[in-house]
Amino acid sequence: MSDPHPSRPDREDKRTFLQKLAEFIHPGPDSTDELIETLVDAEQNNIIGAESRQMLEGVLRMADMTAGDVMVPTTRMDLVDIGEPMDSLLRGVIDAGHSRFPVFEGDRENIIGILLAKDLLKLYRAPEHNIRAMLRPAVFVPESKWLNDLLTDFRGNRNHLAVVIDEFGRVAGLVTIEDVLEEIVGEIEDEFDIADDEGDIFSLADRTYRVSGDTTIERVDEAFKVKLIGSDPEDEFDTIGGLIAHEMGHVPKRGERFTLAGLNFVVMHTKGGAVKWFKVSPVVDETP
Template identity: 30%
Template sequence: MGTDLIPLIVSFVILILLLVGSALISGSEVAFFSLKPVDLEELEKDTSKKAKLTITLLERPKRLLATILIANNFINVSIIVLSSFISTLLFPENSIEDWLKLFIDIVVITFIILLFGEVIPKVYASKNSKSMTLLMGAPLYKIGKFFPINYLVKGLVAGTAVLSNLGKKKSMTVSSDDLEQAIELTKELEGKEDEHKILEGIVKFGQTDVKQIMKARTDVVAFGIHEPYEKIHEHILEHNYSRIPVFEESFDNIKGILYIKDLIPFIDHPPENWHSLLREPYYVPENKKIDDLLKSFQERKIHMAIVVDEYGGTSGIITLEDILEEIVGDISEEYDGEDLNYTQIDEHTYLFEGKMSLMDFYKVIDMDGSLFEESKGESDTLAGFMIEQAGKILVKNEKIVFGNYTLIVEAADKRKLKKIKVIIDDEVA
């Protein structure tokens, strides 16, 4: 009798181990593919070996999924075969009805696999995805390297790639660099210059960060929340803006956006509490791409966002008009004043405000800006670029030579460069 129990006990132990393996593999499938962006950022910052293996697996999601599916199927098939063997040991031939044995072999085993090998672990993994990936990263990595499974995984990935391409129409992949070259080639052909500028704006649209085209905080017109309405009214008439940020104590603490159209009902009499008219501000990081921001503006039906830096401070604002101008060029309104940011002295000489953005500088000079973009660091203004290149805050009459451009400080103080003369000449020394 003792001898008969040994294979049964060993089989049960192996069955439990296989169920545990099935649960871990099934749970890892959900865990790896339900990681939140925050979890991914934390994993990338984690220097542990487990985190590095997890990131390595996530870099090849198709291979990871193939490894999980193949390993899980091997385990589940092993569970079925072993369960059938245990059933034979427990119920020898003719000991129970055939239908009952068939019911146990199919229904009961299937229920156990589904409950303990699929449902419970996947529910757990969905709530603890990060810890589950760290636990299963190393085992899955080793399983994927195991000789027979490695070849099966490669075959499955290749097969799915072939199947996914079946029926697809062949299409030509054109990069943004190819489009830029094509536009450059057609510049000399007869056509409207404005059309070429619009096409160039479209090509570069997805490559531009918010920080490159935003209005810096020093140039933003904003109200303090404790200012009386009479003073607010004077500012509105003076500046003619349709939306104005409102802050408390400092510009880093924006409390809302005042829409001038919300004041129309109060033309004849001031509102009792103008603060109640403020709308919720929308914040965006400096490195957000303007094509993504345009989608956000469309979805939220808004025209302005507050730009914040990595420390949470307010860098400036960006509007829908700023984004559209990157494609169609400057949009002038009937109340826009004359642009005083620069003066063209002659064909090759300009005088710029130091705070002028590099993007606007490129437009005025009519250049693509690639030379400056490759050499600049964090700077986004002409003054910032000069300071970066010189490695110090320059004083009046100091200059730098950059390619075919000579940049000369015309006015400055101890803190910033106010005016910069730019000379464009191939012969500049």
């Protein structure tokens, strides 16, 4: 005899993610902070994943942020001087390692356009071209520009970099689409980021070396045949980035230089308050 009340298979939950989230937070929080707390509860109740919660939290926080909150300040901007000799200009572009550079003429405040590093390759195919002809229009935004609006502009006009202007019309810094997106998705790896197993010291075409800030001091000693010791021998450091920062007495900034144990260290790239890459070369003895 058949079962008059056969068991029914569990129905598939066809609610969308947003429907689940809306039902969970109903009737809704009264502030952004409460909404963020609700998202944490949703994660703990397995309604959303950790990455989804972090991204949603980033979107909420970004709504209250401006270009001035995430910009690279003018003191740390890598600019290109339109009047600089080509060889020197190319070295600066290669050392900085960015894909886009604001270009100025005369005064650093006089930004006349944006140079894409890839456009410099055209000079090898057509040497008659000049840098000025390659410049893209520069986009200027106020420090008070909301990040939500800035992201919309980036998507709409296909620009990936904007120069930030303060209330007096002076250059305050620059902001990229990566800076904005990192507020949502967290740190984005770039061309300087490599996996731990891909190496830490690389030779460059100009006979200098690119050295990761996370490289151990022992590894640097071995590679360059030196003995790196700080000003206080009792201080112990594991990485070259930690040692150089300690010796300089502050968090190194891009472009800063320091000499130690017969080696010149130039900060190529920083991220999160730490040096990601140094450019290293032996000190040249100019004594006749």
